[in-house]
Amino acid sequence: MTHPPLVGAEVWQDVMTLAEDRCQCQGVCGKKHMGPNRKPGRCERVADEYVKGKGRVKLLAIPRDPSLPWHEAARLPARRLIAFCPDCSDGVRRALNRAAKAAPPQADGLFDAEPYTVGRASGDVT
DSSP states (O other): OOOOOSSSHHHHHHHHHHHTTBOOOSSTTSOOOBOGGGOBOOOOOBTTOEETTTEEOOOEEEESSTTSOGGGGGGSOGGGEEEEOHHHHHHHHHHHHHHHHHSOOOOOTTTOSOOOOOOOOTTOOO
């Protein structure tokens, strides 16, 4: 039997109902989830399924937009959340961290300005 989390249980339950208690990852985690006919498909992990060496699968409700903080998922409506198994959510988090490290550093806007110079006045005689 799947037990909801202590915080945001109603929203979590709505997300799991929409996902039919199955991980909704379709490869964004970096794994090739193969469906029928050896075509890319959806992750096969199901809530409360036993996985050897890992125990029972506890699905997570995480934001569909990966740039949003995951710890605020309980405040979002169910339509803005997606059900992921821990392995897929870890894969997404690793991909986000790699992308953040590969991005060029942002310059400080205060010191990024062009130097201000004063041109010659039109009445100046040299």
